[in-house]
Each structure stands twice: as C-alpha cells, then as structure tokens.
Amino acid sequence: MPNGNLDFERPLVELESRIEELRRFTKEKGIDLSAEIATLEKKAAELQKEIYDNLTPGQRVRLARHPKRPLALDIIKLVFEEFTELHGDRLYRDDQAIVGGLAFLEGIPVTIIAEQRGRDTKENIARNFGMPYPEGYRKALRLMKQAEKFGRPVITFIDTPGAFPGLEAEERGQAEAIAVNLMHMSRLQVPIVVVVLGEGGSGGALAIGVGDRILMLENAQYSVISPEGCAAILWHDASFANEAAAALKITAKDLMELGVIDEIVPEPLGGAHRDATQTAANIKEAVLRNLQDLLKIDVKTLLEQRYAKFRKMGVFYRRKSADAESEG
C-alpha cells in the first residue's frame, strides 16, 4: 500500500498525479494544455464514480480502515465547539482508547463519548489501537451518567476493532463493563445519538452504541465479528475475509436494510479520507437534525421508543403461521 493508497484507488491516484504534472508543465513552460487537462479531469471524475459506486463489501472494509480516514478526534474538532476532554473512570485508570468530554453543538451543551485510534505507532500504543479496556467503558458510563444528571444529550462515535481481549481485561471484568453499559444506555434519561465512524467491532462497539438514533458513515462497517475472524472460523483461512465481509452484511446499506441503523451519512466521493471537512459537515448536519428531533420528545416517550427500537431487532418465524416476524 504505497503512500497509504488502496489498490482500487490506484488508477485514480495515478490519473490525478498526471493531471497535476500537466498543470505544473503548463505553469513552467507556458504551454496551454487546458483542453488535455479538462479531458483528463472528466475521465478522473468518471473513474472515481465508477470505482466508488461499485465497491465490494471487502473494499469498503478497507476504506473503513483507511490509514488516512478521519479519526474521532478529527471529526469532533470539526463538528463541535470548545471540546473539553474529561478523563478517567474514577476507579482504576484513564483509558485513552475512549475519549469523552463536553462540547457545544450549535450552542447546545452535549457530552461526547468516542472510541479513538492512534494516527501513528506511538499514539496507537497509547490508545491500544482503539481497543478499550473495561475502564474505558466505565469512563464512558460515568460521563453518560453525568450527562443524565445535567440533562445533556449524549453523542457517541464508534471506531474500534473491538473490546480488548486480554488477561487484564478479563480480570477487571470486560464482559461486565460492556453489559452494564448496554443496560444503562438503554435507560439513560437523555437523548443519545450514535455515529459509526469507521469500524464497528462487535460488543466493543455496541458498548457505546445503544441510542435513540444510530447514524453510520457511508463506508463504515459494523459487525458481530471481524471478516478475518469469521473467515478463520468458517473457512479456516483468514484470507477469505472478502467473502466473509459479503456474507456478514456489514456495510451501511446492509444495516439500513436490516433495520439496525436509522440513517446513512454520505461521505465525499472517494471516501471520508479525501475530505475530512466535508465529512464532518455531513455528520454535523445529520447529528444536529436528529438531536433537534429528539429534544422535542419527553423523557418517558423517549425511553419507550428506545426500548421498542431494540426490542424489534431480530428476524424469526413462528411455527404455526410460518410467516417471517418482520423486523426492521
């Protein structure tokens, strides 16, 4: 992956660098190549549309994990004002795989919870590659309870390969931390808007993912198991990850059809990494619109609707009628 570009992006990147070369040539030598440039630009736009309209689920997985994809803090800084990070679970440690804090969204004070990966190796080690420990989830819950006390809405951002699987995580009750979050989020007496930014890795994602509205970036993924993990179990070979990604139905479009998410937030053509500012603007518009709707609903109704939302998820039959109990 030279220059951090994915293989299916490469023809486009090559074309773009040729256009750039022609421009430079025009400037340096004073020869008018605008007709040629225009032709190539048209071609590039077509190519871009062709590539990104026809991405396979496996390719989308790689976009969701793109090394240049905007991370939670990048988005937070572009969407909110005066983000002030608050640290720690008050019990054990400050887990940097989850960041939380206060901010304003167009004047509305909100609590933000986000899973945060690192941009480089050093930061990734500090943030444990975005894989939270139990104390990360407990920090999230502490801040959500604080939000409830002060009547602040909660906005969460999901981007994690999963909850950290390790001995220390077990010792400190990883399963308990996740379960308790699911339970309390389902009853939290303030609106919750969830945004799946990049990778939604199973229980580790869901642990901050129970809310009134679930939004998902166009190229994000959300899955019960990583495609690699699924392929290893199913075909005993992690290299079948592309097949697994298709079988697991993990794209935003799939999840919309399955009734698990409420809205797909469009990304700039070519993916969020090509224009973080535009991505953030799209997120801001969607979060604000949904939040304004939710703020009109009284707490009792809000909790009833949130319960009903998750209550109906799942697909099964009843033996007698043999009709699918339609969900989603």
Place this chain on the structure above:
Amino acid sequence: MPTLKDFFRSKPKYVTVHPIGKQEKREIPDGLWVKCEECGNLLFNKELERNMMVCPKCGYHYRVSARFRIAGICDEGTFQEFADDLVTADPLGFPAYPEKIRAAQEKTGLPEAVICGTCEIEGFPVVLAVMDFSFIGGSMGSVVGEKVTLAIEKALEEKKPLIIVSTSGGARMQEGILSLMQMAKTSAAIGKLNEAGGLYISVLANPCTAGVMASFASLGDIIIAEPKALVAFAGPRVIEQTVREKLPPGSHRAEFLMEHGLIDLIVDRRDLKETLAKLLRFHAPAQVGGGKADA
C-alpha cells in the same frame, strides 16, 4: 432419582455430555462404566447420572443438556414451557446456515439453544430460561435473544423472580449484526426489570463467554457459577491468538472470577436447587414473626 427419566420420557437413555478438558468434544461412551475425564476413576454410568453428572470422586462437572438442568432445578411437574414456537430464520442468507440449524435440531432434539418456561422451585414460582451449549455452542441469534427477552418480560409482568442458566460461546455469527443487537435487546429488558425491582439470578454454566457474557449473563443481581466453569469475555484461545499472551492456569475459570470479585457464588450443581430456593426465600415478602424458621 428415577424421576429424572420419567419426567422426560422422550429423552434418550444416555445423556450426551461434554467434559471441560482440552478436547472439548469428547463424550461419555454408552457403556455401563465410564472413566472420569478429570480424575481417571472408574464410575458407574448410572451413578454419574444420578449424581447430576458430577463425578462423585473429584467433583468434576460434565456438560449437560438444558432439559437435564431443568429437571434438576424445578419441582417435579411444574415446568411449563413458553415461546417454543419461535423458529430460526436465515436473515442474511448465510452460507450453510439452514443446514447447520437442521443438524443442531436433529442432534439435540431442541428447536433452538434456549428453553424458557415458568416453574416452581421448592414452591416458589419463577420464570426460568436455560441455555443448551450443544445447540451451535449455545450461540445467541434472533430466536435466543427473543426468547430470553420474552422470559425477562414475563418475569416483569407476572412479578416473578427470573433465573437464567447461561452457557454459550457468544453471539451467532451466521445472523451477523442482528445477533449483536440481541445483546442490546436482552440488556434493555433486564434494565426494565431492574427498575421495577425484579429479582434476577444469573447462573453461569461451563462455558459462558463473549456476547452472552457481555450482556444478560453479567447482569444478575446475584451471579452464581458452576465450579471450574470457563467464564470470560474472550476465551483463552482468542486471547492467546490475538494478543499472544501466555495465560496462567485457571485464568478463565469460575474461581478466577470469584477471586477478582466478578461473581457472588460458586455452587456445586448438586446444591444448585437448594441454593436457589434459599436465595428466593431471602427475596420473598417478609412474614410477621421473622418468617420461616431456618434450621
């Protein structure tokens, strides 16, 4: 205890069990005598069954079916199953999933990986849900999630204590994200039960991991585990593969969880019914004069 067999006449003569050891798939041969997987002592098969599939010599707990557990917990003839008409769909069109379900149904005689019902335990009416590991590793898909939620809601509506015996490898991969959402659905229902002041006792049987452990199984007011049961978010194999951490012996067993303050009690299967009854008594309305005298 001849009542066990009488209670479920359709049961085969021998109960299929899975030991806890490294080779998790081994089963007891259909002979008169079996050698205990743990201590190597020769045991009379009937005696082992009478002993609730716990080795009388070393206390080793064999894996047992949901039906077997129900018979061991409920007062005779009180178990009334509900929600047994829910049938698994294949919402993702996942490769070979319908075949896998059919094979599991044939192997276990169960429609899905959990059985729900109402029953009495030493006279106390409760709602009981029991999972079965032999049905696709007790994995939770839409049907398991729905049935568990129905059990929670029934406990809420009928104001009865809830007992769930969980044994599971986690969410069911073949139903993808819908399986994951069952974690939210069941936990939300427990949240409602909690607010209403309902009692929920969670019993963890071997093994209980991942999606089930990271949802309703961890949310009991009281959490009981069977001795040496493997209980974890990520099992030892997952950890060794992904993190390449060398694990100390017994790192994921009930005793380890007890030591780290994550469960309330470790209870031998042979004492489970008595323990549950005692816990139910603590939560029964107090009677003038101190209630039932305890010996």
